[in-house]
Amino acid sequence: MIMAGGSGTRMGASVPKQMLEIDGKPVLRHTIEKFLSLPFEVKIILVMNKDAKQIWKDYCKGSGFTFPHILTDGGITRFHSVKNGLKYVQEDGIVAVHDGVRPFISKEKLVEIYNMAEEKGVAIPCMKSIESMRMSDGEGRYIYVDREKYISVQTPQIFDSRILLESYAHPYSPEFTDDASVVEKAGHPLHFCEGSRFNIKITTPEDMDLARAIISLGLDNL
Numbered sequence: 778m779i780m781a782g783g784s785g786t787r788m789g790a791s792v793p794k795q796m797l798e799i800d801g802k803p804v805l806r807h808t809i810e811k812f813l814s815l816p817f818e819v820k821i822i823l824v825m826n827k828d829a830k831q832i833w834k835d836y837c838k839g840s841g842f843t844f845p846h847i848l849t850d851g852g853i854t855r856f857h858s859v860k861n862g863l864k865y866v867q868e869d870g871i872v873a874v875h876d877g878v879r880p881f882i883s884k885e886k887l888v889e890i891y892n893m894a895e896e897k898g899v900a901i902p903c904m905k906s907i908e909s910m911r912m913s914d915g916e917g918r919y920i921y922v923d924r925e926k927y928i929s930v931q932t933p934q935i936f937d938s939r940i941l942l943e944s945y946a947h948p949y950s951p952e953f954t955d956d957a958s959v960v961e962k963a964g965h966p967l968h969f970c971e972g973s974r975f976n977i978k979i980t981t982p983e984d985m986d987l988a989r990a991i992i993s994l995g996l997d998n999l
Contacts, residue, residue, distance in 0.1 A: 778822040778862040779812070781805050781829060781877030782851030793829045794979060795877040796836065800992045804979055805833070806842060807880035807997075812873075813844060814884050815891075821846035823877075824862045856949050859956060863945055871895060872941050874956045875933035878979040881991055882933065883998045886973055893970050894935035901957045902972035903928040930955060931972040940965050 781795045795805040812819050823846055825833060830848055837843060847865050851858040859874060866872055871894050875882070886902070893900035906927050911919035934956045941956065944963035953959050961967055975996055979988055991997050 778824060778859065778866070778872060778874045779805070779808060779877045780824050780851075780855065780858060780862075780874065781833075782824060782826045782858055792832060793826075796829070796832055797979075797985060799880070799985070799988050803836060804880050804988070805877045806836075808875065808877050808882075809844070809846075811880070811882055811884060811887065812875075815887060816884075820865075822862045822865050823848050824851050824858045825849075826851045854949065854953075855955070856945075856953050856959065859959075860945050863942060866938050866942065868939055868942060870938045871935060872938045873933040873935040874941075876978055879932055879976055880979070880988070881973070881975045881977060881997045883973065883975075885998075886976070887933065890933060890935050890970060893968060894937065897968040898937040898940050899957075899960060899965060899968050900935045901967055901969050902931040902933070902976070903969050904931065904972045904974065928969070930957060931976050931978075936960065 781793075796803045798804075799807060809821060812821060821844065823833070825848065827850060830850070833848070849861050849865065852861055871891060873891070890900045890902055906924040906929065908924065910922050910924045910927060912922045914920055932955070936956070940960060944960045944965065947959070947963050950962065953962070957967055975991060977984060977987060979985060
């Protein structure tokens with residue numbers, strides 16, 4: 778399941794950020810092609826807002842980029858968007874939920890996370906912090922915290938479909954920030970694996986510059 782409901786607001790762009798081009802192709806196409814390159818069959822579910830859906834359909838028709846996939850509407854929050862996508866998920870399988878604007882997840886890393894999910898039921902890629910960190914006290918001050926106690930979480934987050942379906946049967950909570958938080962709230966243990974420094978989430982114009990550099994240097998499959 779690829780979450781592609783973002784806008785181009787922070788990019789200052791007139792089209793959704795997942796449709797901005799890198800190396801002649803939209804970011805979203807780069808992302809999808811990583812999943813299509815896997816050595817096993819995958820079912821692609823794209824979750825998009827209504828405006829982006831038409832742009833995507835026009836792109837696929839005009840470029841000849843065709844592959845079997847389900848296109849469904851996004852919701853008012855990520856939780857509701859994923860829940861919409863889960864309507865098309867079977868009870869027996871493995872489900873990856875991935876940001877459409879993370880085009881540099883490698884095939885090898887995808888297989889590694891899938892394998893962990895098959896074994897443990899849940900696999901969450903993450904990275905340890907390499908920067909010094911401080912925490913806001915809410916009053917304008919920033920307090921030192923031990924960076925060894927913190928990780929940054931990436932996607933794809935991959936689950937046994939039964940765990941994910943059961944977790945999303947619970948009510949929405951504003952504290953949910955990703956699928957891992959939904960699954961954890963439902964009482965399931967989380968299992969983490971190492972992500973990738975190149976698995977960036979493209980959100981700002983600076984991220985687009987970095988993405989172009991990654992491709993030009995041939996680092997997009999690491």
